[in-house]
Amino acid sequence: MKLNDENLKIAIQRQGRLAEPSRQILKSIGLDFEYHQGRLFSPCQNFPLDILFLRDDDIPEYVQDGVTDLGIVGLNIVQEKAAEVVRLDCLGFGSCTLSIAVPQKSSFRTVYDLEGRRIATSHPRVLQRFLEEKKVSARVIEISGSVEITPSLDISDAICDLVSTGSTLRINDLEPIEVVLKSEALLIANPRSLKDSRRRQLMERLRVRFQGNIRARRTKYVMMNAPREALEEIKEILPGMKSPTVVPLAEEGMVAIHSAVPEEVFWDVIERLTKTGASDILVVPIEKMVM
Ligand code: AMP
Numbered sequence: 001m002k003l004n005d006e007n008l009k010i011a012i013q014r015q016g017r018l019a020e021p022s023r024q025i026l027k028s029i030g031l032d033f034e035y036h037q038g039r040l041f042s043p044c045q046n047f048p049l050d051i052l053f054l055r056d057d058d059i060p061e062y063v064q065d066g067v068t069d070l071g072i073v074g075l076n077i078v079q080e081k082a083a084e085v086v087r088l089d090c091l092g093f094g095s096c097t098l099s100i101a102v103p104q105k106s107s108f109r110t111v112y113d114l115e116g117r118r119i120a121t122s123h124p125r126v127l128q129r130f131l132e133e134k135k136v137s138a139r140v141i142e143i144s145g146s147v148e149i150t151p152s153l154d155i156s157d158a159i160c161d162l163v164s165t166g167s168t169l170r171i172n173d174l175e176p177i178e179v180v181l182k183s184e185a186l187l188i189a190n191p192r193s194l195k196d197s198r199r200r201q202l203m204e205r206l207r208v209r210f211q212g213n214i215r216a217r218r219t220k221y222v223m224m225n226a227p228r229e230a231l232e233e234i235k236e237i238l239p240g241m242k243s244p245t246v247v248p249l250a251e252e253g254m255v256a257i258h259s260a261v262p263e264e265v266f267w268d269v270i271e272r273l274t275k276t277g278a279s280d281i282l283v284v285p286i287e288k289m290v291m
Helices: 019-028 056-064 075-081 124-134 167-171 191-195 197-217 228-237 263-275
Strands: 008-013 041-043 049-054 070-074 086-090 096-103 118-121 139-142 158-163 174-183 185-189 219-227 245-248 254-262 279-285
Touching (some): 008 056, 008 197, 056 070, 075 086, 075 174, 075 185, 086 197, 096 124, 124 139, 158 167, 167 174, 185 191, 191 197, 219 228, 219 263, 228 254, 228 263, 254 263
Parallel strands (some): 008 049, 118 158
Antiparallel strands (some): 070 185, 086 185, 096 158, 219 254, 219 279
16 A cells, blocks of 8 residues: 555554544544554545554654644644644643652652752653753753653652653652643644645645534533523523524423533533523533534
8 A cells, every 4th residue: 555645644643642542533523544553554535634653752753844744642742852843733632741750758849959950751852941941950861761760760869751640650659749741632734734725725624623523522512491581691601602592392481492511611500500490401412513
């Protein structure tokens, strides 16, 4: 099988934490492609797109150099590689922080306590920049994996590593003291591809789909019954798309109200709705949302 030069190309992680959710998001925006372990690329059956499965460390450079037009990769890697790429969208998965952590038994409480100390990390560039901003002079030791073990081997006094739940840190008797960077998976693009009108059009079509997927995941569809006289108050509470759908019910003076509610204000909205007399509140996930 050969790559088709006319096709758009997107790089995603082959193996690791972002691999499965990256394939998943491409499937959920309607792209039909096959994936087998060991496969390095896959053409899409229903879109002029080839998907390349790569090491995530390499993705920013591949996108920067135009080997692929698009890529899905963590912000942490984009920052670390300092690649010249355009950051298009946050994709809402792969959330983690790059944090400085110290042995639980140590007396270090802030980054300033690490003056003159050794910090092991697989993100030396991001850490160095952070230390410079904080005006802390510490020795950055570059390690490519298992950074958590370095304090117990006396290779370092602290580490700077990716954390999501913090359980790996706890297992290694470490505790986070400082967030260096908040990261999640991003859709990135090659700047020259964005200037090519044909490629740009294809990328825009994909982006509409990505954004529809992201928006849908961040929004819930809420249906409820309410007395008609509470309608104005309910409309004020609902931060919906435009105006809610209102349907009269068989019961005199009652209406059904449907609206989309963003995840981040969801519980606040529901609590306020129940106080207006709204009842039988049903909440369903939204699969796609194209505005
Ligand atoms: P990996 O599978 O370890 O190569 O990680 C791939 C990417 O997943 C990282 O570069 C981060 O962007 C993201 N990620 C999210 N949570 C974590 C975590 N707890 N540890 C490592 N990477 C994480």
